[in-house]
Amino acid sequence: MARPEPGLTLVGGGRMGSALAGGWIKSGYAGPIAIHDPAPSDLLKSWEDAGKISLNSDPAPASTLIVAVKPQVFPKILDDLRAFVGPDTLVLSIMAGITLSSLAESLGTSRVARAMPNTPGLVGEGMTLLCMPDGAAGDDTAYLQELLTPLGAVEGPLGEDQISAATALSGCGPAYAFLLAEIMAAAGIAHGLDEDLALRLAQKTVQGAGALMMDSDEPPSTLRENVTSPGGVTKAALDVLMRDGAMPSLMKEAVAEAIRRDRELSGD
Ligand SMILES: NC(=O)c1ccc[n+]([C@@H]2O[C@H](COP(=O)([O-])OP(=O)(O)OC[C@H]3O[C@@H](n4cnc5c(N)ncnc54)[C@H](OP(=O)(O)O)[C@@H]3O)[C@@H](O)[C@H]2O)c1
Incomplete structure (x- = not known):
C-alpha cells in the first residue's frame, strides 16, 4: 500500500494533540491539517486564525486520522470517529491502553497503529513507542515514525506484547x-x-x-x-x-x- 495522501485529521487537540500539531506546523507539513475538539484552546484558535489548520470542519474520511482523546472518551465518540474513516484511511491512536484489535474492531478498518508518547514529548524531548499490526505496510510504518518526530525520539515498531513493559519504562x-x-x-x-x-x-x-x-x-x-x-x-x-x-x-x-x-x- 502506498504512503497516505497528504492531509491529517486530528481528533483531540489537548496537550499531546497540540504538541503533535505544533510540530507538524513548525516543520512545514505539506498538507491540510484538520483538528476536531469541542472546546478548542486559544492556541488552536490562533492557528486557525493564521490559516495553519482548520477547526471542527465537517467530518469526512481522512487520509490519516490521529486519535488523541482520553481513552475513556473513545467509546463514547465511536460514531463520530467512524465518519473520519474511509477505505484508505490510516488510523494512528495515541490513547493509552486501547489495543490494536480493539481499534480495528471499533473503527472497522485493519489499517491501524498505536503510539505511546510520554510527557517530555510536550517539549520535543519525548520517547514515543510505535506499535503496528502484523503485516502492516512498510510505507505506513515509515510515515508514522516521521509523523511522530515532533514529540522527540520514536522507538519501534514494537510488538504489542512489549507495550506494557515499554510503557512502564518510558x-x-x-x-x-x-x-x-x-x-x-x-x-x-x-x-x-x-x-x-x-x-x-x-x-x-x-x-x-x-x-x-x-x-x-x-x-x-x-x-x-x-x-x-x-x-x-x-x-x-x-x-x-x-x-x-x-x-x-x-x-x-x-x-x-x-x-x-x-x-x-x-x-x-
Ligand atoms: N499526556 C501523556 O503523558 C500521555 C502519555 C501517553 C499517552 N497519552 C494519551 O494521549 C491522549 C491524550 O492525552 P492528553 O494528555 O493530550 O489529554 P488532554 O489534554 O485531555 O487532551 C484530550 C483532548 O481531547 C478533547 N476531546 C474531548 N472529547 C472530544 C471529542 N468528542 N472530540 C474531539 N476531542 C475531544 C479534550 O477536550 P476537553 O479538555 O474539553 O475534554 C482535550 O482537548 C490520551 O489518550 C492519553 O492516553 C498521553
Whole structure:
C-alpha cells in the first residue's frame, strides 16, 4: 500500500494533540491539517486564525486520522470517529491502553497503529513507542515514525506484547525521574539546605546528568562508575542506594507493578 495522501485529521487537540500539531506546523507539513475538539484552546484558535489548520470542519474520511482523546472518551465518540474513516484511511491512536484489535474492531478498518508518547514529548524531548499490526505496510510504518518526530525520539515498531513493559519504562519513567529530583531535594532540606536552593540543585542535577548521558557513548553504569571513586563520597551514598532491597530491586518491583496495572487497564 502506498504512503497516505497528504492531509491529517486530528481528533483531540489537548496537550499531546497540540504538541503533535505544533510540530507538524513548525516543520512545514505539506498538507491540510484538520483538528476536531469541542472546546478548542486559544492556541488552536490562533492557528486557525493564521490559516495553519482548520477547526471542527465537517467530518469526512481522512487520509490519516490521529486519535488523541482520553481513552475513556473513545467509546463514547465511536460514531463520530467512524465518519473520519474511509477505505484508505490510516488510523494512528495515541490513547493509552486501547489495543490494536480493539481499534480495528471499533473503527472497522485493519489499517491501524498505536503510539505511546510520554510527557517530555510536550517539549520535543519525548520517547514515543510505535506499535503496528502484523503485516502492516512498510510505507505506513515509515510515515508514522516521521509523523511522530515532533514529540522527540520514536522507538519501534514494537510488538504489542512489549507495550506494557515499554510503557512502564518510558511512559511512566518521567514520573520516576521527577520523584528522584523531588526526594533528592527533600533529603537536602532535611540536611539543612534552603528549600529553593535544594530544589534548584536537584532539578539541574537530574537534567544535567540526563544531558551528559545522552551526549556520551558510555552506558549509564559506566558513567556512574566514573564518578564513584573508591572510598569517596559518592560511593558512600551509592552503597546505601544500591544495597539489597534498595533502589535496583525497588525499581524492578515498581516496573512489575506498572506492567500489571497497564495490562489490567488494557483488559489483558
Ligand atoms: N499526556 C501523556 O503523558 C500521555 C502519555 C501517553 C499517552 N497519552 C494519551 O494521549 C491522549 C491524550 O492525552 P492528553 O494528555 O493530550 O489529554 P488532554 O489534554 O485531555 O487532551 C484530550 C483532548 O481531547 C478533547 N476531546 C474531548 N472529547 C472530544 C471529542 N468528542 N472530540 C474531539 N476531542 C475531544 C479534550 O477536550 P476537553 O479538555 O474539553 O475534554 C482535550 O482537548 C490520551 O489518550 C492519553 O492516553 C498521553
